[in-house]
Amino acid sequence: MSEKQISVTQIKSSIGAKPKTRGTLRALGLGRIGKTNTLPDRPEIRGMLLRVPHLVEVTEGGE
Secondary structure, three states: OOOOOEEEEOOOOOOOOHHHHHHHHHOOOOOOOOOOEEEEEEHHHHHHHHHOOOOEEEEOOOO
């Protein structure tokens, strides 16, 4: 029984962003424009994504 997955891609730069925002991107495994990471669809991950919606693109069911 595996968890659902989401694919997160960074689409904008974190230059000029606040340190907490940059830290959230690093915690999501991102750091450069175009970098993609597949993460489990859990509430704590969703909360982190709500902090940086202007910098990332989320795709449901990423593999």
